[in-house]
Amino acid sequence: MAAKIILPDFRITPTIDQVGIEERVARFTTRSIKKESKMQGLKMILNMIDLTTLEGKDTDGKVKQMCYKAMHLHDVIPGLPTVAAVCVYPSMVKIAKESLIGSGVKVASVSTAFPSGQSTHEIKISDTKFALENGADEIDMVISRGEFLKGNYNFVFDEIAAIKDVCGKARLKVIFETGELSTLDNVRKASDIAMYAGADFIKTSTGKISPAATMPVTLVMLEAIRDYYYATDRMVGMKPAGGISTSKLALQYLVMLRETLGGAWLSNEWFRFGASSLANDVLMQIVKQTTGVYQSSDYFSKD
Amino acid sequence: MSKKKEITKAKLDFKTDWAYAPAPEDSGHISLKKQYDLFINGEFVKPNSKKYFATYNPATEQKIAEIAEADEKDVDKAVKAARKAFEKWSKLSGKERGKYIFRIARLMQERAREFAVIETMDGGKSIRESRDIDVPLAANHFFYNAGWADKLEYAFPNRNPKPLGVVGQIIPWNFPLLMAAWKIAPALAAGNTVVLKPAETTSLTALKLAELIRDSGLPNGVVNIVTGAGKTGAAIVNHPDINKIAFTGSTDVGKLIQRSISGTNKKLTLELGGKAANIIFADAAIDQAVEGIVNGIFFNQGHVCCAGSRLFVQESVADIVIRKLKDRMETLIVGDPMDKNTDIGAINSKEQLLKINEYIKIGKNEGAEIYQSSCAIPSKGNFCRPTLFLDASQSHRIVQEEIFGPVLTVQTFRTIEEVIEKANNIPYGLSAGVWTDKGSKIFNLTNKLRAGVVWANTYNKFDPASPFGGYKESGFGREGGLHGLMPYLNL
Numbered sequence: 001m002a003a004k005i006i007l008p009d010f011r012i013t014p015t016i017d018q019v020g021i022e023e024r025v026a027r028f029t030t031r032s033i034k035k036e037s038k039m040q041g042l043k044m045i046l047n048m049i050d051l052t053t054l055e056g057k058d059t060d061g062k063v064k065q066m067c068y069k070a071m072h073l074h075d076v077i078p079g080l081p082t083v084a085a086v087c088v089y090p091s092m093v094k095i096a097k098e099s100l101i102g103s104g105v106k107v108a109s110v111s112t113a114f115p116s117g118q119s120t121h122e123i124k125i126s127d128t129k130f131a132l133e134n135g136a137d138e139i140d141m142v143i144s145r146g147e148f149l150k151g152n153y154n155f156v157f158d159e160i161a162a163i164k165d166v167c168g169k170a171r172l173k174v175i176f177e178t179g180e181l182s183t184l185d186n187v188r189k190a191s192d193i194a195m196y197a198g199a200d201f202i203k204t205s206t207g208k209i210s211p212a213a214t215m216p217v218t219l220v221m222l223e224a225i226r227d228y229y230y231a232t233d234r235m236v237g238m239k240p241a242g243g244i245s246t247s248k249l250a251l252q253y254l255v256m257l258r259e260t261l262g263g264a265w266l267s268n269e270w271f272r273f274g275a276s277s278l279a280n281d282v283l284m285q286i287v288k289q290t291t292g293v294y295q296s297s298d299y300f301s302k303d
Numbered sequence: 304m305s306k307k308k309e310i311t312k313a314k315l316d317f318k319t320d321w322a323y324a325p326a327p328e329d330s331g332h333i334s335l336k337k338q339y340d341l342f343i344n345g346e347f348v349k350p351n352s353k354k355y356f357a358t359y360n361p362a363t364e365q366k367i368a369e370i371a372e373a374d375e376k377d378v379d380k381a382v383k384a385a386r387k388a389f390e391k392w393s394k395l396s397g398k399e400r401g402k403y404i405f406r407i408a409r410l411m412q413e414r415a416r417e418f419a420v421i422e423t424m425d426g427g428k429s430i431r432e433s434r435d436i437d438v439p440l441a442a443n444h445f446f447y448n449a450g451w452a453d454k455l456e457y458a459f460p461n462r463n464p465k466p467l468g469v470v471g472q473i474i475p476w477n478f479p480l481l482m483a484a485w486k487i488a489p490a491l492a493a494g495n496t497v498v499l500k501p502a503e504t505t506s507l508t509a510l511k512l513a514e515l516i517r518d519s520g521l522p523n524g525v526v527n528i529v530t531g532a533g534k535t536g537a538a539i540v541n542h543p544d545i546n547k548i549a550f551t552g553s554t555d556v557g558k559l560i561q562r563s564i565s566g567t568n569k570k571l572t573l574e575l576g577g578k579a580a581n582i583i584f585a586d587a588a589i590d591q592a593v594e595g596i597v598n599g600i601f602f603n604q605g606h607v608c609c610a611g612s613r614l615f616v617q618e619s620v621a622d623i624v625i626r627k628l629k630d631r632m633e634t635l636i637v638g639d640p641m642d643k644n645t646d647i648g649a650i651n652s653k654e655q656l657l658k659i660n661e662y663i664k665i666g667k668n669e670g671a672e673i674y675q676s677s678c679a680i681p682s683k684g685n686f687c688r689p690t691l692f693l694d695a696s697q698s699h700r701i702v703q704e705e706i707f708g709p710v711l712t713v714q715t716f717r718t719i720e721e722v723i724e725k726a727n728n729i730p731y732g733l734s735a736g737v738w739t740d741k742g743s744k745i746f747n748l749t750n751k752l753r754a755g756v757v758w759a760n761t762y763n764k765f766d767p768a769s770p771f772g773g774y775k776e777s778g779f780g781r782e783g784g785l786h787g788l789m790p791y792l793n794l
Contacts, residue, residue, distance in 0.1 A: 015740045017760055020591025030431060032326035032643040040321055223590045226315070230626065233313040254321075259634045263319030 005196065005232050010153040013192045014227070016184040016220055025215040028256045038251070039289050042282050045250045046073060047081040048268045050108055050239065052276050054089060054115075054207065062303075063092045067099035069303035074283045077290065083279065084268035085138060089114070090131040097135035108173070109136035112163060115177070115206035117142040121159070128166045139163065140173040142206060145180045148190060156190075157197045164198035173201035173239055173272075178217045179209040187217055191224035201237035207274065212242025215256060222260040235264065241274025247285040250278055317633040326643040328430045333417045338369045339506065341377055341530060342513035344384035345523030351376040356532075358506060361427035362640050362649035362684040370506045373529035378498065378538040381527040385469040385496040386544055388524030393466045393494040397453030404452060404491055406519045408445035411484075414515065415439065418508055422480055423640045425507040427649030427685065428603050430641050440765060441484035444783075447767035448488035451788060455493065458785055464792040466494030467570060468546035471539040473560075474509075475552045476502035476651050477606040477707075483509045485782055486549055487526060488767075493791035495547075496525050500539055502552075503532040504652050537563070545569060549790070551608070554705075554731075554776050572780025572790045574608065574772055576705040577733030579754065580726035581611030581762065582716075585620045587738035591760070593627045596711070599736055599762040601635060601647055601689050605709040606655070608777070609734035611762050613695075613702060615722050618715045625693065625713065632676040632689050639681065647709060650685040659687055659708030666692045666701040671712065697725055705731070719747070727753045732774030736762045755781070 033041055051070045053062060063086075070083045085106035088096050093109045100107060109131035113119035119127075128139055141163050147155040164172050174194040178187050194202050202221055205212035218240045225236045238257070244250055250273060257265055265271055280300045288294050338355060340347040350371040357366045373381075392400070411418065418441075419433040428437070455464045470490050474482035479501055490497050501509035513528045529535060533556075540548055540563050547570040550560055554575040564571060581599045583592045599611025616624045640648030650656040667673055671692035680686040687709055695702050695712035702712045716722040726735060735754040737745055745759040755773040758764060765771070770786035772778060780790045 014590075015586070015588045017588035017591040017740075020588060020594055020760065024591070024594050030435070030643070031323065033323060034326050035324040037322060037324040044321065229313050229315075230311060230623070233311045258319060258321060259317070262315040262317045263321070264316055266319055266321055 007196055008192065010157070010189060010193050013185075013189045016188050018184050018216070021184060021216045021219055025219055025256070028215070028259065029252050031252070031255045033251050033255065039286070041251050041254050042247060042286050042289070043081055044254065044266065045247065045273065045282050046279060047084060048272050049083040049279050050085045050087045050241075050272045050274045051083045051279060052087040052207070052241075052274055054087065054110060058089065058092055060092070060095045063088055063095050064099050065303045067096055067105070069301060070105045071100065071103045073279060074287075074300065077286060080286070084272055087140060087274060090127060090134065090136070093131050093134040093136045106137040107135060108138035108140055110140045110142075110206075112141040114140070114142050115208040117144050118146075121162070124159070125162065125166055128163055132167065132170055136170060138171045138173060139167050140175055140203060142175045142177060143190065143194070145177055148181070148186070153189070153193055157193050160194055160197035160199060171200040172198065173203045173237075174199040175203045175206055175241070177206055177209055178204045178213075179211045184216065184220045187220045188224055191221050192228070195224070195228045195236050199236060201239050201272070203239040203241055203274065205242045205274075207242035213240035213244055213274075215252065218253065219256060219260065222257065226261055235270060237270040237272065238265070239272040239274055244273055244275050245277045245281060247282045250282065315630050317630070323636075323644045325639075327639065328420060328423070328641050328643055330420050330424070330641065333420050335368055335421065335507070339510045339530070340371045341373050341381070342510065342517070342526075342528040343377070343381045344527065345517060347513075350374065356503065358425060358504065360424050361651055362681070364684055367424060368507065370503070370510070370530045373500075373531045373535045373538070375538045377529055378535065378542060381498045381529050382469055382542050382544050384524035385498050385527055388522055389466075389468055389496045392496055392522060392525050395494075397455060400491065400494060401449045401452035403519060403521050404445055404449035404488060407516060407521070408442050408449060410515050410519055411438070411442040411445065415442070418480055418511060420641075421511055422508050423648065426476065426479055426505045427640050427651050429645040429648040430643055431645065432603060437478060437481045440767070441481045444481075444484040444488045444767045448492040448788070452492040455788070455792070458788065459792070459794055462794045464493070464794055467791060467793060468495060469544060470495045470497055470547040470549060470791065471542065471545045472497060472499040472549045473536045473539060473552065474499065474501055476505040477603060477608070479505035480508035480512065482551055483512055486551075489782070489787050490549075490791050491525065493788055495791055498527045498529060498539055498545070500529050500531065500536055503530070506530045540564060547571070547790070549780075550574070557778060570790065572772075572782070573778035574780070574782060575733075575776060575778040576731055577608045577610065577773065577777050578613055578703070578705050578729050578731045579609055579611045579734040579736065580613045580615055580722075580752070581736040582615045582722055582726060582738065582748070583617060583620065583624055584737075584739040584744065585617040586740045588740065588760070589620060589624060589627065592738040593624060593631055595736060595738060595760070595762045596628055597631055597635070600711040601709050602763050604647055604650055604687070606651055606707055607763065609756060609763065611734075611736050612706065612711060613726075614711055614713045615716050615726065616713065618717055621715045628691070629674060632691075633678070635676060635678065635689055637676075637678050637680050637686060637688060647689060650687050650708065653685055655707065656685040656687060659706060659710060662701055662704070662706045662708070662710060663690060666695075666699065666710070666712075669699045669701065671695045671699060671701065697728060703729065719744070723748065723751045730776040733777035734758070734773075
């Protein structure tokens with residue numbers, strides 16, 4: 001990290017022109033990704049996935065099975081990468097960690113009273129500590145949207161900084177729940193607050209609110225990451241989550257990433273897809289690229 | 304966020320292992336003849352001179368076809384055909400005229416892919432632009448004007464609008480099909496007949512349009528298309544039986560035309576050169592403004608009369624804007640126009656490339672700091688890297704003269720008064736762009752900028768319903784919208 005970072009005034013973060021953002025996104029979607037660049041992109045996508053299950057009805061068995069899938073996406077095709085991480089509730093971290101030993105696949109845990117974040121400071125801290133003690137490599141926290149929308153930016157900043165302190169070496173992803181922030185200006189503001197407070201990743205959504213990740217919202221966040229990088233020399237990662245379930249859309253996200261932040265971000269160290277059903281669609285496309293025919297979804301394991 | 308002291312050496316790198324594989328547009332479906340004749344009185348006829356000239360693909364330098372060269376006799380034949388057709392066409396009800404124009408619009412949509420591919424082959428613009436902008440917009444001009452054909456009395460109440468007669472139209476090479484549509488559609492809607500000459504380097508889509516018009520069943524002689532260079536154009540301008548000249552092209556030729564027709568009662572509209580100011584204020588949405596700068600100057604290789612070729616940036620954001628602009632330029636793909644991923648295609652002709660390179664030399668000699676993107680360009684064909692001239696000053700020739708290529712001059716300003724003065728301090732007045740988050744600032748500037756079109760927080764947006772045209776040496780008369788119908792009517 002650069003020696004000294006001057007905190008900006010978060011009340012006057014840069015403005016965003018929604019029409020301009022949408023036009024730029026439309027340009028990304030006209031890029032034609034074919035043949036070897038498609039295959040390469042698809043494998044990159046697999047390797048960037050945070051395979052996710054965040055349900056009240058999650059069981060040890062389900063998490064175990066998902067972890068196996070994370071390491072063995074589709075053994076019929078040799079040479080496929082693993083996913084980047086599995087993403088689970090704190091109570092499932094232990095079982096996930098055990099299942100993934102030696103695989104290189106990380107365990108990410110949501111925390112801070114996910115998904116609403118409606119709890120006390122102490123509970124959010126202990127929630128995070130619990131996940132870390134059980135072996136979480138990464139923490140996906142949610143911001144207090146209520147305080148943010150109230151204009152209480154210092155509160156949001158301090159909360160992120162406090163969780164970052166608890167995280168230590170574990171990487172911190174900060175979820176904005178952009179579907180609740182209502183404007184792109186707010187998305188930009190939240191991005192700046194989170195990055196200056198120490199976030200290693202910024203993330204769009206919990207997946208519990210619609211709309212979840214969209215390309216315009218992600219572009220605003222990528223541009224915020226770019227400005228932060230210009231200003232501080234520190235790279236911050238990006239994780240769109242929820243709503244990305246097709247290969248085509250995921251490839252368009254990669255195009256957007258490539259043309260906004262460049263090659264350095266094109267790895268799972270700096271970019272993740274939070275998704276549960278994306279992996280199988282990508283696998284289906286990879287099989288199609290390899291064999292020339294589509295297989296039905298029955299040929300791909302669902303975990 | 305964007306003050307000078309906060310900018311570090313952090314550098315984005317857009318060279319990645321993940322490259323886009325070539326994605327060439329299929330051109331197997333188009334049909335082109337080896338030789339094209341003149342379209343007069345509803346049929347293709349051999350030129351009187353028997354002379355033909357070649358048209359080339361500027362990206363590959365390969366010959367595509369031969370085009371007939373029309374002389375005075377051919378033009379006379381075309382004008383006579385148009386005059387004869389005028390008798391019936393002008394008496395046709397507006398509703399019937401509208402039907403024909405609608406039919407042309409629909410046929411153009413049906414053949415959109417073919418038109419897009421040929422436009423790109425002949426002119427060098429990227430297939431993305433021909434496909435997404437030129438061809439759909441050309442069809443929209445026909446649709447829009449078709450709708451007015453039977454409503455002229457309502458458009459100009461109590462004025463008893465009547466057509467002028469035979470109109471001569473001369474169009475440039477930067478938007479060959481779009482300019483043809485832009486000229487022909489309102490002329491027909493108003494009840495005139497047409498003799499149109501496309502530019503000599505880009506005649507093909509106009510000739511394909513001639514085929515389409517023939518297929519549409521439009522009465523013979525209502526639209527005549529004669530091909531050739533300056534001499535053919537002069538024959539149209541000087542023909543005694545033409546009632547109106549509509550010209551889009553260079554200011555020099557525009558002046559020549561105005562001189563030629565002085566003393567006659569021919570009507571005239573001119574849409575000429577430009578050197579637009581694109582003004583970025585500190586409070587603008589910077590990333591979107593950078594995108595607007597790119598669209599403003601690199602759209603269609605900068606071959607756009609309304610291109611935002613003079614960038615004015617408020618000094619407090621100049622560093623960050625230029626840094627972002629340079630990064631954005633690194634992601635522009637220059638190359639094969641037929642590739643669907645190409646952003647900037649080929650320069651239209653060798654001649655134009657020489658002119659652009661000459662201006663780049665002038666800019667260097669004048670002491671402006673040059674920056675070009677590091678992209679690879681094909682070794683064959685006419686290509687030019689996107690280029691910036693930083694620290695340009697108002698008295699530089701690169702700031703005063705129209706370059707008509709992907710070359711942008713950058714100046715900074717401090718106050719609104721200063722930027723208005725500099726923006727207006729130019730012989731041209733076609734267009735301008737203003738980027739700010741403040742609505743009041745936009746209205747203040749639109750009133751004070753001497754430009755026919757002022758875009759706010761966007762650039763190079765075109766719509767058939769919106770009038771387009773210039774002040775000063777950018778010409779006079781408006782095209783598009785109701786204003787665009789007026790020059791084709793006796794009101």
